[in-house]
Amino acid sequence: MTVFDNPTTVPAPPPGRYSHVARIELGDKTMLVLSGQVAVDAEGRLVGENDMRAQAEFVMDTIEKILAAHGATLAHVVNIRTFLTDMDRIGEYGEARLPRFTGAPPTSTTVEVSRLFVPGALLEVEVTAVV
Template sequence: METFTKRQSIVPPSFQAWHDSFHFTPATRVGDIIWVSGQVGLTAEMKAGEDMQAQARIAFESLKAILDSAGASLADVVELTTFHTDLRGEMEAFQAVKDEYFPHPYPSWTAVGVTQLGLPELCVEIRAVAVAGSGEG
């Protein structure tokens, strides 16, 4: 007989207002797999980072906090998808920050250029898939 694992919504306390206001779950975990909703460069005060690098750091820190609440870490990320409003112009700046958070071995990564994100001041959104316990360390 097969055993199915139930879906678990991951809503860290600092994301509860977003969850309630925008009706989305920051992450969903089924078994060891965790799907993290897109994270953007907005602070808790809803202020956007000044540039690509600042927004990327804010988004990666949010990703890290959500994974921690889900019982995983950045080392467990197996896939990143990033959405950029200036894919070619800001890729070097983005990649420098990404490499701070994801040293070798790198996760799979797809970067997509988009015309807009949820707010006009946003320039990047980061979503991820992780497998809890799969990373090094």
């Protein structure tokens, strides 16, 4: 069974466009597939203009809140996909990301893209977790 959800602990996506998370029941395991997250607050404003670290911290906080709403933590993340608008700034992103994964690191893909759907967004991150 698959349930799509938008936890109230994070800003809601635009109505009818997408869900923040798909919760997929797989016997005694649950897989959580999160939509890509960007640094946009509840009023739709970009957080941390031109500040990769601030945007990355906001995105990671949002991901943690979505996971928590489904009984998961970053320790349950098995894959992380990151889209950066400037690969030269990957170190700044890593400063926000790396301290949050204290166990075995998840599988990872990071690519550079020319732009994201929110003007000024420097990164978008999506994760898959298994609980």
